[in-house]
Amino acid sequence: MELDERKVKILQAIIKTYLETGEPVGSRTISKMEGLNLSSATIRNEMADLEEMGYILQPHTSAGRIPSDAGYRLYVDQMMAEKALEREERALVPKDDEHEKLLAKVDRLETLLQQVAKVLAYNTNYATMVTGPNYKNTNVKFVQLSQVDDTQLLAVIVVGSNVIKNKMIDVDERIPNDELLKLNVLLNTFLTGVSVKEIDLELIQTMKQQAGIYADILEHIFDGILDAVRQASETEVYTSGANNILKYPELGDMNKAGELLEVLEEKKALNHFIADDDSGVSNQYGIQVYIGDETPVETLNDCSVVTATYELEEGVRGKIGIIGPKRMDYDKVVTTLRNLTDELDTIFKNKKT
Amino acid sequence: MELDERKVKILQAIIKTYLETGEPVGSRTISKMEGLNLSSATIRNEMADLEEMGYILQPHTSAGRIPSDAGYRLYVDQMMAEKALEREERALVPKDDEHEKLLAKVDRLETLLQQVAKVLAYNTNYATMVTGPNYKNTNVKFVQLSQVDDTQLLAVIVVGSNVIKNKMIDVDERIPNDELLKLNVLLNTFLTGVSVKEIDLELIQTMKQQAGIYADILEHIFDGILDAVRQASETEVYTSGANNILKYPELGDMNKAGELLEVLEEKKALNHFIADDDSGVSNQYGIQVYIGDETPVETLNDCSVVTATYELEEGVRGKIGIIGPKRMDYDKVVTTLRNLTDELDTIFKNKKT
């Protein structure tokens, strides 16, 4: 069977209506719509075909049809393709007042990202997530060891765009001032300008050797630093709007909703979205749409997830994403995400100069 | 009308049964229980009295009774009084395996507190919150300004029990090394050993004067530091187990649950629980029970909240708390909280030595 243009039009009509109403849509509803002038009977025939092809399904006999995952997929792909064409229209999108709200808090990256999640949730009425940028490609900018008191050293590491990590290191005895100075020189020589992912046990080993006779004493200093670096390269995830999940009956039953909340709270699972830039079809503008089973997290199999990529600086990227029901306003979501990443990119670019 | 002993016993029986079953409890159920041997008719009379006195209420005619807020209050007060007596029994409570789980991550206070919230949620099946300690009574331990690059200074401030705050400060030009040194000496002279709440505009003003001719240039350095201190004294709130809310039908309907989730996510509102150590009746062991309308947050008026106080060090305290339905296992919750705070106190005490 072939998927001719009329079938596609009908499918689109079905999906659009379903997205709006949330109820199975029947043949009469479609036949009454302007555009294609066909009787309900004809629509019925086409619908039977579409069902056979797997794009729609019937919750039960004598009910209308709802889109299947495959149906959504087709719809989204179509939409993304259209969006790619009408690109020039984008310049017209007026800046909304998110802009200011966002900028108000720019001083700390974590706060900003958390804020982004919140604004996004507020604007879309879906649950949202924002992953911190992947620092592995960033360079170390500054390292410093300071003596806080007799038994404690403080290691401060600044990487990339002013992300600061601290680590307290316990020591047995106070380190003489000049030794500390030497140590700082050593650390900066070895680490400054080096990308985070290059700092591994091996490099630390080399440094230990350089430290010469102090190597033993400095054992856990280096370990502490390695620790801080590792900590810096851990990706953090911010979420918001979890309560929005309850707004959609198809997700709102106690069991599903509970699991979803858990995933959002736990956050670890959401890391699955940051790695794979390859999978997923609609990869335009760095935007990816995962529908139902396409999501890498099993708990989210009844949801759709849309993610977009923002760039903090060359090669340092993170994702912002939306988690909602499969019956999601994909169009609006994609637009919103696109605008928001644009805005973020601008903020980061300006910030840097 | 007087609340004699028998009435109290009946009330307790009603509440206990209701806590277990969650269903309105009728006169027969109570009369069949061992303890007091009374016919259902007698119980009915007593119940009518209890209702008149406002301790219980009827969802509708021909249904059993459920406790009112006042009823819960009486019950909790009674329980707390008993607990105060059987104090010696506490030594017997076996350490459970939370202990190790907790200790595993002690290195960062934030991680620890987040973990505490999680463990508590896991053990009780309620939503939980943990507020960070109130640093206002802590002393500054260490301050340092470092030049990160030509236009940026990094201020590091360590307060109290190794809580580290960072602040990036933009400057117009590179500060000469010796000036930086002087500045650091100045900062440490003025700030080290001073409690966080004492650092205010005035003190900063004095420091600015001391800085002499550099005062102007250093304007936003000091501002930055004040900022960092303020940041340090902001109380953070960690939450967990939000999904547990959905487990209790009386809170689980979309509207209420949604609002609750919002409060838990927003966290700001939860700060209302940290201030008032005075209100609330059951103030033993630093444990407070807020029932229904007693909660300082309106959204939580259908919930009960139980909080306990932990002590990070002398005078530096925070709260851990549980948010659940009014039909909450108060006994278990109080015990769990008491054990957990005990454990925390031990951890912090050992850590310090």
Added chain:
DNA sequence: GTTAGCACTCGAAGTTGTTGAGTGCTAACA
């Protein structure tokens, strides 16, 4: 290929009756 017509399906919603847990009241009892 399209459409009107028709019999059929089946969930949703409304109706009705039954059940049973629970009540309040009264009268008798200890």
Added chain:
DNA sequence: TGTTAGCACTCAACAACTTCGAGTGCTAAC
């Protein structure tokens, strides 16, 4: 005077049944 048995009454919850209507698939005619 407090306690209890007995009884009529109430009312949510449940199940059985009906009705309604949106929707279907199929067939025959255009």
